[in-house]
Amino acid sequence: MLLIPCPWCGPRDETEFTCGGEAHIVTPRAPEDLDDEAWGEFLYLRTNPKGRCAERWVHTHGCRRWFNVLRDTVTERILTVYEVGARPPQAGDD
């Protein structure tokens, strides 16, 4: 069980949250201009890193707000949380 620090509510159990997948995926402005390969890449291809991973989470059963989480997929340590729209903290920032 992860203990996730919601930026508003503080640390809460993982069961209160829903993970929205990798963060910072930009929706194409004109999807109709993309070929199948580029569209497929947007829809399905993720970096899936071993180590630091920026993810979107929502506090479903708490304040219902979305935010970003920088999580280490090896150690399960949560390195930081930051607001939607902010740039991901760079390596070494923690």
Next chain:
Amino acid sequence: MSGERTAIVERGSRTSIVVRGDARDVRFVRAMAAATGLEPPVAPGTTAHHLLDAVLWLGPDEWLVVSETQPGHALASRMQQALQGLHAAVIDVSDARVVYAVTGAHARDVLAKGCALDLHPRAFSLGQCASSLLAEVPVLIHQRSAEPCFELYVARSVGEYVRAWLRAAVREHLHASGGSSP
């Protein structure tokens, strides 16, 4: 801890209005104060109350206005009028939820069986509220008094389930002599 007997009290439905808006906008705060007599609290998990009315923090731009004296439609339309022209939303959810109260010396022990929130007085004090899970269903918990008394707002559709769960959870404490038993 007091020696107050631990009990589950059904409080039925209650006037509950969800309001969304920007607490940094002074016009929103003024309109809320005019319509409800209360300003929306900005600190997470806090409440503001006046007699039997209260505003509970649900999120950074979302609150629940509850009242034991005013009908939902009257309060909601008064709020709607006051907030007209502002970027805000008012939704009457009075019929969506039921309220249970868990009171007495072992109230925290009862809730701890199904809720991961730290309800110890040093972490969760009088007047605080929190949305979380109780027995795996969504719940809004509000500490109404230091007795302690915790009020639980749950969806009406799971009200019977929560009631049965609370009844089972409180059973071992019903005949206990308060906080002094070993």
